[in-house]
Amino acid sequence: MKPLLEVLRATADYFARHGVESPRLNAEHLVAHVLGKKRIELYMEFDRPLGERELAPLREWIRRRAAGEPLQHLLGTVEFHKRVFATDARALIPRPETELLMEHVLKEPLPESPRVLDVGTGSGVIALTLAAELPHAEVTAVDVSPDALALARENAGRLGLTPRVLFLQSNLLEAVDGAFDLIVANLPYIPGGEIPGLAREVQHDPVLALDGGPVGTELIERLIDAARAHLKPGGRLALEIGIDQSARLAAEMERQNYRDIRPVPDYQGVLRFLFATYG
Ligand SMILES: C[S@@+](CC[C@H](N)C(=O)[O-])C[C@H]1O[C@@H](n2cnc3c(N)ncnc32)[C@H](O)[C@@H]1O
Incomplete structure (x- = not known):
């Protein structure tokens, strides 16, 4: 289990290292999408622990975004x-x-x-x-x-x-x-x-x-x-x-x-x- 805020930070760092523009914003959009939340709602849940059930699909999306797939295509x-x-x-x-x-x-x-x-x-x-x-x-x-x-x-x-x-x-x-x-x-x-x-x-x-x-x-x-x-x-x-x-x-x-x-x-x-x- 990892707290949501930690997942966001790690994702944003990973995006930054892979040349994704606005890395934190991209991380927030993808995490919100996987959790079925509005991006703004994440701010109330920074301590929420994320388990493997949520992290596994998120990893695949993060990989695709870092490889250059547009955020909008991932969100649909x-x-x-x-x-x-x-x-x-x-x-x-x-x-x-x-x-x-x-x-x-x-x-x-x-x-x-x-x-x-x-x-x-x-x-x-x-x-x-x-x-x-x-x-x-x-x-x-x-x-x-x-x-x-x-x-x-x-x-x-x-x-x-x-x-x-x-x-x-x-x-x-x-x-x-x-x-x-x-x-x-x-x-x-x-x-x-x-x-x-x-x-x-x-x-x-x-x-x-x-x-x-x-x-x-x-x-x-x-x-x-x-x-x-x-x-x-x-x-x-x-x-x-x-x-x-x-x-x-x-x-x-x-x-x-x-x-x-x-x-x-x-x-x-x-x-x-x-x-x-x-x-
Ligand atoms: C820059 S996109 C704009 C799409 C949309 N109008 C928008 O603003 O997001 C240009 C569009 O023109 C279409 N297109 C290209 N050549 C064309 C042509 N000869 N006749 C009609 N449409 C064409 C493309 O298929 C594409 O969907």
Whole structure:
């Protein structure tokens, strides 16, 4: 038997030695998960003795986390904009930057019953957040990956939003009909050659969710072009983009006659979002 606090400390030390970022936080999440508790509840139980029945499964999880498996894959869920979504290797683990994208998008006025499109929906976080927050919206979500779409549909079911979102397999907008008040996309934007050098946790995201082409902006540029035929007059395009891509992509938008082009920073001050209006 070992007291919980000692297990937490030993796990955090082990994670630190194996290059896990935020080692104590990771240790708390995994221990809480194995005990079926909320992380915050651990603070009331530091003296609780843990026996082999609890330690044995924990050891396996600690080994996997120390080997670089993302915490979110081990927990199986992630919190995104006030809701809990399933996450696994079928789609990108949703990132905090994308939650910020949601806040910006939801701040801007929209018609009473807007038509909204999420391109590259992955786990469905953008489409499902918008469906939940905009109860009169008609939401379509597309992805080229059947695996991602399967996960997104599962998330729609978990959140009771299945009737609210139309999921379509589509290469960008090829299978999409009609015009929208808002098109949102967090498409892959990493230059293909940089992917092998990314953190080992990121290597667990599907390559299809990361690889934006040789320069990184290719898919987004194709969307900027294709979206013009699918935006209502005055419709908005809201994009998450990579580091140092805003000038190039804003110039592309200008060339394609978008207006009110607005780069917006993330929490780190990186120009991470690009908003524009068409028509
Ligand atoms: C960076 S992930 C974003 C996932 C999710 N929207 C999020 O924010 O967490 C990009 C998504 O775009 C999808 N994708 C890649 N190429 C695509 C294409 N040509 N057409 C549609 N979706 C594509 C990938 O499968 C992946 O799910």
